[in-house]
Amino acid sequence: xxxxxxxxxxxxxxxxxxxxxxxxxxxxLTDLRLVTPRxxxxxxxxxTMSAGAFEAGVTVQVFENLPDALEGxxxxxxxxxxxxxxxxxxxxAAxAAxAAFERLGAGQSAIMFGAEKSGxxxxxxxVSDFLMTYPVDPDFKSLNLAQAVCVFCAEWGKxxxxxxxxxxxxxxxxxxPAPRDELYxxxxxxxxxxxxAGYFFPPEKTPLMKDNLRAALIRADWTxxxxxxxxxxxxxxxxxxxxxxxxxxx
Amino acid sequence: xxxxxxxxxxxxxxxxxxxxxxxxxxxxLTDLRLVTPRxxxxxxxxxTMSAGAFEAGVTVQVFENLPDALEGxxxxxxxxxxxxxxxxxxxxAAxAAxAAFERLGAGQSAIMFGAEKSGxxxxxxxVSDFLMTYPVDPDFKSLNLAQAVCVFCAEWGKxxxxxxxxxxxxxxxxxxPAPRDELYxxxxxxxxxxxxAGYFFPPEKTPLMKDNLRAALIRADWTxxxxxxxxxxxxxxxxxxxxxxxxxxx
Numbered sequence: 001x002x003x004x005x006x007x008x009x010x011x012x013x014x015x016x017x018x019x020x021x022x023x024x025x026x027x028x029l030t031d032l033r034l035v036t037p038r039x040x041x042x043x044x045x046x047x048t049m050s051a052g053a054f055e056a057g058v059t060v061q062v063f064e065n066l067p068d069a070l071e072g073x074x075x076x077x078x079x080x081x082x083x084x085x086x087x088x089x090x091x092x093a094a095x096a097a098x099a100a101f102e103r104l105g106a107g108q109s110a111i112m113f114g115a116e117k118s119g120x121x122x123x124x125x126x127v128s129d130f131l132m133t134y135p136v137d138p139d140f141k142s143l144n145l146a147q148a149v150c151v152f153c154a155e156w157g158k159x160x161x162x163x164x165x166x167x168x169x170x171x172x173x174x175x176x177p178a179p180r181d182e183l184y185x186x187x188x189x190x191x192x193x194x195x196x197a198g199y200f201f202p203p204e205k206t207p208l209m210k211d212n213l214r215a216a217l218i219r220a221d222w223t224x225x226x227x228x229x230x231x232x233x234x235x236x237x238x239x240x241x242x243x244x245x246x247x248x249x250x
Numbered sequence: 251x252x253x254x255x256x257x258x259x260x261x262x263x264x265x266x267x268x269x270x271x272x273x274x275x276x277x278x279l280t281d282l283r284l285v286t287p288r289x290x291x292x293x294x295x296x297x298t299m300s301a302g303a304f305e306a307g308v309t310v311q312v313f314e315n316l317p318d319a320l321e322g323x324x325x326x327x328x329x330x331x332x333x334x335x336x337x338x339x340x341x342x343a344a345x346a347a348x349a350a351f352e353r354l355g356a357g358q359s360a361i362m363f364g365a366e367k368s369g370x371x372x373x374x375x376x377v378s379d380f381l382m383t384y385p386v387d388p389d390f391k392s393l394n395l396a397q398a399v400c401v402f403c404a405e406w407g408k409x410x411x412x413x414x415x416x417x418x419x420x421x422x423x424x425x426x427p428a429p430r431d432e433l434y435x436x437x438x439x440x441x442x443x444x445x446x447a448g449y450f451f452p453p454e455k456t457p458l459m460k461d462n463l464r465a466a467l468i469r470a471d472w473t474x475x476x477x478x479x480x481x482x483x484x485x486x487x488x489x490x491x492x493x494x495x496x497x498x499x500x
């Protein structure tokens with residue numbers, strides 16, 4: 001059990017990574033995960049802007065893809081300026097902090113931010129539980145990446161003392177929600193079998209079809225047991241279909 | 251009547267000024283006032299980091315001293331990490347935004363931030379109505395200047411739509427609170443007469459004595475009428491004392 005992780009997906013400027021780490025540490029957050037940072041890692045510009053945050057406890061992990069970065073993450077919020085017509089819970093930084101706080105007993109949450117110019121890719125938004133959006137002026141809505149991180153961290157800061165108390169209580173886990181990597185494997189299993197069944201057609205719509213499926217499934221707040229059950233169902237269907245085809249081929 | 255001003259007192263880095271302007275504009279704030287910026291103005295580094303905020307409506311005024319920068323300001327919050335044993339209202343960014351919002355009908359508020367390393371000088375804190383402090387980790391409490399501005403702006407952003415509604419209603423002013431520059435002239439008047447009366451002794455304690463006086467007086471939420479009354483009282487005392495001395499000299 002721990003404070004939320006901050007995930008920066010494909011960040012471009014080391015300065016923003018460093019500034020994000022600094023403000024995370026200001027408000028008691030220490031788990032920073034980078035997915036494919038443009039300029040690699042370590043990054044001297046990040047060190048300069050961090051004001052010593054890395055030495056003061058902010059850990060950095062670098063990942064080649066989002067699923068790996070989500071290992072052990074139980075609840076994921078995606079920072080986005082555009083609400084993309086995907087049916088998800090939506091709220092501001094305070095709502096995201098509340099939701100993460102409520103789940104403290106159930107495992108780690110993460111808040112994910114996209115690249116400076118392009119924001120988050122659709123496939124990252126699709127696997128999120130929550131869309132976090134800020135009440136910005138519609139005529140000037142592009143926040144600096146580190147400022148976007150700052151707004152969430154400041155909200156978390158308000159809950160930090162309470163959160164530290166909850167974390168130190170080390171509550172017994174109830175319900176055993178499925179970690180994000182198990183969900184990913186479930187999705188991939190499902191999609192592999194759907195692909196084999198010819199479900200994804202036409203090919204150019206495949207990414208959209210997958211995103212929509214994942215967006216729907218992710219809302220279910222899966223427990224580990226339910227993931228096992230669903231994967232069992234996929235396997236059974238796939239085998240049955242295989243068998244049926246064999247039968248037909250006969 | 252308008253949204254709060256942001257005052258940067260003796261900012262050092264143009265980058266921070268530009269980043270502050272950007273996040274102000276993100277959340278609907280446009281009145282930026284600089285007191286003795288180290289590198290003068292305009293500043294190319296500020297332009298780069300502003301992402302066009304100056305073209306999109308953020309106005310910048312530069313002042314040689316704080317009293318000039320406070321022209322027309324009715325309520326002033328000072329961002330500070332240290333609570334200095336001065337008796338003032340204290341709260342976080344949400345409290346400051348609430349207070350500024352409540353006063354929307356009564357004139358403009360301002361939120362003031364100090365220099366990157368040193369923060370606000372004591373004489374600036376002394377003339378503030380409110381100390382704004384953030385729930386930072388005590389082991390890593392120094393926020394980047396633009397991030398400190400961001401935290402307040404994000405809180406203001408939550409109230410922005412309501413604030414714009416209030417501002418556009420252009421409510422009739424009740425009570426006519428005294429603008430900050432009138433208070434400054436009142437303080438100076440008072441202090442000049444006190445100096446003439448030999449009140450400030452020993453000389454090295456003069457700044458502290460003035461700060462304490464101002465800190466006490468400022469809590470009174472003066473109306474313009476009250477300022478006039480008080481200045482009349484000072485004048486009367488000064489004349490009386492002058493007269494008494496003339497009498498004595500006779």
